[in-house]
Amino acid sequence: MENTSVNSRSSEDIEVKQERDTRTEGNQDVRAKTPTQPERPESPIKEAAFVAVVCAAQLMTQTGLSLAIAPLHIINDSFHASSKQLTWASAAYSLTVGTFILVAGRLGDLYGHRLMFIIGFTWFGLWCIVGGFSAGSNLVFFTFCRALQGIGPALLLPNAVAILGRTYPPGPRKDMIFSFFGATAPGGYSLGASFSSLLAERVWWPWGYWIMGIACVIFAGLGILVIPYTPTEERQDDGFSWFVRLDITGAVTGITALVLINFAWNQGPVVGWDMPYTYALLIVGFILLGGFLAIERKAPCPLLPPSVFKGEVAWVLGCISAGWSSFGILVYYYYQFLEVIDGDSPLLATAKWAGSSASGACASVVTGFLLGRISPSIIIFIAMIAFTIGQVMLATMQEGQVYWAQAFVLMLITPWGMDMSFPSGTVIMSNSMPREHQGVAGSLVTTVVNYSISLGLGFAGTVQSYVDDDGKDTLKGYRGASYMGVGLAGLGVVLASCFMLITWLRRDRDPKSKSLSEQPV
Template sequence: MSELHESAMPSPIQDGQDLERQDTKPDVESRGNIAAHLTQSTIERPQTLLHETAFVFILCMSQLMCQAALGQSIAPARIIGRSFGTTNPGQLSWFPAAYSLTVGTFILIAGRLGDLYGHKKLFIGGFAWFALWSLLAGFSVYSNEVFFDCCRAFQGIGPAFTLPNAIAIMGRSYSPGTRKQMVFSLNGAMAPTGFVIGAVFSSLLAEFAWWPWAYWITAIVCVVFVVMGHLIIPYTAPPFLDDSVSMWSRVDALGSITGVSGLVLVNFAWNQAPIVGWTNAYTYVLLIVGIVFLGLFGYIESRHAKFPLIPFAVMDGDVGFLLACVAFGWASFSLWMYYFWQFLENLRNVSPLLASAQFSPVVMSGFCAALTTGYILHRVPGSIIMMIALSAFMVGLILLATAPVGQTYWAQTFVSLIIMPWGMDMSFPAATLLLSNAMPKEHQGVAASLVSTIVNYSISIALGVGGTIEGHINDGGKDILRGYRGAWYLGIGLAGSGVILSFLFGFDNWRKARRAGIQDGKMG
């Protein structure tokens, strides 16, 4: 994303500069306060092709497993719900929403902890936590859906730690260039691949064995990745830490508490409303309290935090444009994805396994989109890439929202599946790569966290809003299609807003470039 790479950040990392800066304390004014107490060394990239392949593989597995765990609760949602004796759409939507809630909420803290105490440690610890709660999620079959939702929420903390720290390790291992672009794009391509793998295997096990096995197998795989991560990821030198600064100040304890509390409460209110309704006092009270906490978080971060979770000193308006585009796009994607499965299973009477097979084209399409993004990233302005991505989100939703129930799969449904991954796998790798290139080494965890937080929190909050709309317009469950389309129309509106925002983003960058050109001409 050349435009933003050149103009968005005050001190982007350039090729060859990172090694020179290893032994120098960063400047506080240009990089944020925490930089004065923290200096990260560059992680040495594996030198042999075999080792590098294994290195990239284990890091990309964080993205694959994150999305696989999302898919394993969406595809067989009705089967899991029946085992708990529930068919309520609001309760079923909690199965993915509880997971995405904690993934999106805890990522920012995880990135900061990785910056402070070592990305490799947090990456391995995240997979260990992921394994534990995947195991317990399977055993929730002996309890009820509330315990299952709690296990899903705790399960999401695992990928919240693996995702940003994996991306941070990539950012510290590769200098800006084509190689780094392709590695980040491969990581992005794991998202649709992981979702399909999770959906297929959970559907197979739910239909022909027992659905808890999907979670127990996930636990086993995560343990394998713990061992692989320990053996494959190179040693990471500990950062420089000023002993005069307390741990609570470094992790921004007050900001962490208010930020996490606000995000959880707002998200819980929106996702609980489709079940209990907004007439229940605790729903809107929690929403109001959550908004108050978020306001306090913003005040603390901008005025009082010595080491803010969000380093405003190294961010500017272009980053805000970028993250807003990502938020609109992925919020719309979550509505497309969740109600796609409901549409196939409830209205077209497709089994979870067949629905997984029909969903599988996103793997190849997403892979092509990710590689294309890696190839064009330094040739095409970032605003253009985001505009293409948001347009893909919008067109994919329009095709699905207008598809008749009795229409053949190969018409609008198949085309929507081909187009939608271009939104996912252009926006995510481009955004993460941009911030990684522009952020200094000591903020690589935060750079990775910002995009992942926006992506996963947008998914969860959009599911809650979509569920509220669906419940209010489906005539008490009598007109299911109308409810689904109401949620899709919300997604179309979000994606369309993102397209407009990306256009303004591009126009703003063009105006800056033109102004800079005029000034250069005058100086010449």
């Protein structure tokens, strides 16, 4: 009887505590937050379908990137274009993906992540279909279509991350889900490269874009069926108009700055840096970027919350920027080396890269287990080491060398950089921001990843144009571009080392304090 009474009182105490916790959270009324928590699918089958459709955003984004890299020379020959314009086919896509993501994340926070997810796939599919029909036009229109295709993933990626971030609380389950999300990247790239190469060689390259468009429309429909309704955060009437809430002034300034900077770096190798408009646009872009940062500091509803400017978040984004810019160089020049120098067909070159899917999946599973067990700063450091090793192997690869010596090894190692840095960085950002800013949290990492890929190609293209003796020594140009990638990956190692050191010093100074990188993620 006494034990029963004690248990009854304990149960009552727990119920009272739960009721008190429901009323207050951090001395703030959370009644507005309760109805905004998305419902997690009830059955394992429904949850698997939900996770698969959301992860398809990452899968199709990387598929879209590879559509113009593997069969690039076939596409370029069909337009009878100069080889100096080759990088634009992939750079234009990554440019808009990385540029418009921040705005897309804010749109999701305000109008619903599920809605933006569905619109993103629909837009992506539409412009993939139009891109296929650009075969009857010229390379300029094809590049224009590639740029508009990138707006689709810009809508997809941050809102997919936000849907997962709001559905799953911090913990091992969330870590593994985000690792699955990252694992689809190398698989998506291999999928797109394989089918685009096969269709380009055996049928006609536009079929790759038409099939891609149809698949995107199907995923949009699946999103309607399997993604639960994700209501927007209810906010008290603060008197701000939609113009202020979307931070239109900051958005226009920031997007213009990023576009100009990226355009200048990728156009410079095409027309030459002696053209006045290239460096003029670069200067204007940096001026506008400074203006954007000043606007964000004072904006009532900034696209970049104040927490972005904190040291540890900046370290994470800096490491990811350096590592992924080197990855963009590696994957582009890997194909160029195999196809141009060794004479492989696009399909054979893709087959030599195909093992990256399995390697990336292993890396993601390992990262899922490591998150929460060791500091993410260590995981990011290991990722930067993987990027660097892959770049060094590409830069020193010899003409006619047996595939198993270096090309095979770098193909296995590089995905570990991708699938260790992206999940850990995304989880840190997701856990460091409140639920109403999950769209922005999701957009920050994906913005840095995709914009860095495009910018890295611009850096490498500039180096290539200055060291290849006006196209007479192609191998020398490729090596110069690859060494540019080595420098960027090495910068990532330095930043990650500093980040890890700062984390350890802070822990030793105050063992009870936990930085963002050491919090359970």
